[in-house]
Amino acid sequence: CDQGGECELQDLSMGYGRSVSRFVERKRTIPDENLGPLVETEMTRCIQCTRCIRVMSEVAGTYELGGMERGERLQIGTYVGKPLMSELSGNVIDVCPVGALTNKPFRFKARAWELIARESIGYHDALGSNLWLHTRRGEVLRSVPRDNEAINECWLSDRDRYSHEGLKAADRATMPMIRKNGELVETSWAEALAFVADRLRESGGDIGALVAPLTSSEEGHLLARLLRGLGSDAIDHRLRQADFSDAPRASAFETPFAAIEKAGAVLLIGCHPRNELPLLNHRLRKAARAGAKVYVVNPLDLEFNFDLAGKHIATPAAMVDIVLGLARAANDAGHLPASSSLAKELTRATANESAKDWIARLADAGVSTVILGEAAVQHAEASWLRAAAKFIARVTGSGYNEIPSGANAIGLADAGVAPQKDGREAAAMLASPPKNLIVYQAGSADFAEPAAFERARSETGFYVYMGAYACAGVRSKAQAVLPIGLPPEIDASYTNIDGTVQTVAAAARLPGEARPGWKVLRALGSALALDGFGFTEIGEVRAQMGKAQTATPSRDAEPRTPSASSPYTFERIATTAIYRADAVLRRSPALNAxxxxxxxxxxxxxxDAGKLGLQDGDRVRVEDTLLPAAIDAAVPEGAVWIEAGYAEVAALPGHGSALTIARASA
Known part of the structure; x- marks a missing residue:
């Protein structure tokens, strides 16, 4: 049994049971149901404690498991024979006291007594869930939750539980490589660093860095120091954002994460928490079940596993008008002045009765919160959504909370991984690439405009990739590849949505000649003879970070310009698929299945499908990209939902862009 060594029933039997069974009757057998790629079943072992049913109904909130038949015929299953769809389904494994429900990818990989448990945190969203990494000989074989009542309690999202499979992807970068005579060849670290340093030394400040938001704070600090030492302020981690007019900066939630479940009213703007922060959704569900009123302004009518008090579903462009209408209602009801630019915009906004009711509920609740999600942060007019949401929060006494775009966006903002003076942000670097470009742990699917990134790394004069995966795009275009470790493989610090800095030690062995990023940056800074790189321990880097003061200037949103509409175009809704949010998730076989x-x-x-003469499964041409069509009333008229994170849609423009769609000819 795969549960051997960590089985509650086994422990009780060993401690108090007889050595010989008194049961002599024929034992029953139960067929095993396929619950999907994450949870393995051996239902003959089930003792019908119903813990799994309670976890799915009370924690996951999806009611996907139940008891069928009665008496000795009772069976636990889905009844309909479909896989578990919940983003928290793996928690049934932890509560099962026997070997009936086990971890499918981990099945028969190791025994419990062979594993070493290492403290770590999740790095696929900004919550930073506490977990244990179970390793054997330096290889991560399993992730299980570690109790922390303020963060993840005792639960774990499926992407934090199963993502470790992506660490063993076939395209891991394991050796330094440089381009010689047009070919990328493996080399020593000394030669690779000298090659990169020689080119960067001649950059004359014409250099930029694009940094994946799962990068640790130490790496971000050193990379920012490196660029500014070379005379450049063009560094950014906000790869999926389109609107930089108000100089957005990731910051901690004003409402403590653990207090969200005590809220009396919640306003979600462009947010689907089940997809973006599964354990935030769990807290919201607890609040809703306790009587909280939850209101939603979203571009998609996606399913929530709790009751909503009200919702507005609209295209990305129309969302802005709805939120400004809410701000107008707040302005009419409150006594706090709006900023000059917002006040001017509010004179044109309309507040209907539902907007006034929502604002009144937020103001009257003892604890209330406004939460901005991915579809707001990545919006082309995100600055206006932020300005309106902050004003609503201020007038109603609510906490303003913006879900950061990435695991360590707050830590990287604190470390200076964003333009501070006259530097260029990510979108500007893609539009006009610097002569020298460093890409740190990021791939094309990490950008709001993947096609723009592909153009930028083709047009730049010297492209250095520092990361964990040497994919085909990297191998064909990079002049140098410096392999560095991923979060489970390095000592690192991350700042979560409460502003809590969590420090973890390396749990896994680095593959091949890969090195921790901070060590590579230290060596590169020393090779360039820059100040501040003369250290040998990561503790010295952290001490240096504590002394550094970084500040990102804030600005008001720029004046709005109405977007032109056409009967032949559709607004793209480009939310990121839950298991395609970063490079590690995209390489996890279980999550991809x-x-x-x-x-x-x-x-x-x-x-819209009827106007185009489409049925489910038909092929459509979206700009120059062929895709299968699906029909769903969750999408508002005039919009098309094309999830980001897939290579097939890399050529398409980002969230809110106008797309032409036509039925593809046979």
């Missing part, structure tokens, strides 16, 4: 990894498709409203 999950039904929530739907694949690239164009999802249209039934009315």
């Amino acid at each position: 999950h039904p929530l990894t739907r694949g690239a498709m164009a999802v249209l409203n039934p009315a």
Whole structure:
């Protein structure tokens, strides 16, 4: 049994049971149901304690498991024979006291007594869930939750539980490489660092860095120090953002994460927490079940596992007008002045009765919160959504909370991984690439405009990739590849949505000649003879970070310009697929086999599909990209939902862009 060595029933039997069974009757057998790629079943072992049913109904909130039949015929299953769809389904493994429900990817990989448990944290969202990494001979074989009541309690999202499989991807970068005579060849670290240092020394300050938001604070601090030592302020981690007019900066939640479940009213703007922060959704569900009123302004009518008090579903462009209408209602009801630019915009906004009711509920609740999600942060007019949401929060006494775009966006902002003076942000670097470009742990799917990134790394004069995966795009375009470790393989610090700095030690062995990023940056800074790189321990880097003061200037949103509409175009809704959010998730076989990894498709409203003469499964041409079509009333008319994170949609423009769609000829 795969549960051997950590089985509650085994422990009780060993401690108090007889050595010989008194049961002489024929034992029953129960067929095993396929619950999907994450949870393995051996239901003959089930003792019908119903813990799994309670976890799915009370924690995950999806009611996917139940008891069928009665008496000795009782069986636990889904009844309909479909895989578990919940983003928290793996927690049934932890509560099962026997070997009936086990970890499918881990099945028969190791025994419990062979594993070493290392403290770590999740790095696929900004919550930083506490977990244990179970390793054997330096290889991560399993992730299980570590109790922390203020963060993840005792639960773990499926992407934090199963992502470790991506550490063993076939395209891991294991050796330094440089381009010689047009070919990328393996070399020594000394030669690779000298090659990169020689080119960067001649950059004349014409250099930029694009940094994945899962990068640790130490690496971010050193990379920012390196660039500024070379005379450049062009560094950014906000790869999925489109609107930089108000100089956005990731910051901690004003409402403590653990206090969200005590809120009396919640306003979600462009946010689907089940997809973006599964354990935030768990807290919101607890609040809703306790009587909280939850209001939603979203571009998609996606399913929530708790009751909503009100919702507005609209295209990305129309969302801005709805939120400004809410701000107008707050302005009419409150006595706090709006900023000059917002006040001017509010004179044109309209507050209907539902907007006034929502604002009144937020103001009257003892604890209330406003939460901005991915579809707001990545919006082309995100600055206006932020300005309106902050004003609503201020007038109603609510906490303003913006979900950071990435695991360590707050830590990187604190470390100076964003332009501070006249530097260029990510979008500007893609539009006009610097002569020398460092890409740190990022791939094209990490950008709001993957095609723009592909153009930028083709057009730049010297492209250095520092990361864990040497994919085909890296191998074909990079002049140098410096392999560095991923979060479970390095000592690192991350700042979560409460502003808590969590420090973890390396748990896994680095593959091949890969090195921790901070060590590579230290060596590169020393080779360039820059100040501040003369250290040998990561503790010295952290001490240096504590002395550094970084500040990102804030600005008001720029004046709005109405977007032109056309009957032949659709606004793209480009939320990121839950298991495609970063490079590690995209390489996890179990998560890629999950039904929530739907694949690239164009999802249209039934009315729009009817006008185009489309049915489910038809092929459509979106700009120059061919995609299968799907029909779903969750998509508003005039919009098309094409999830980001898939290679097939890399050529398409980002969230809120106007797309032409036509039925593909046979």
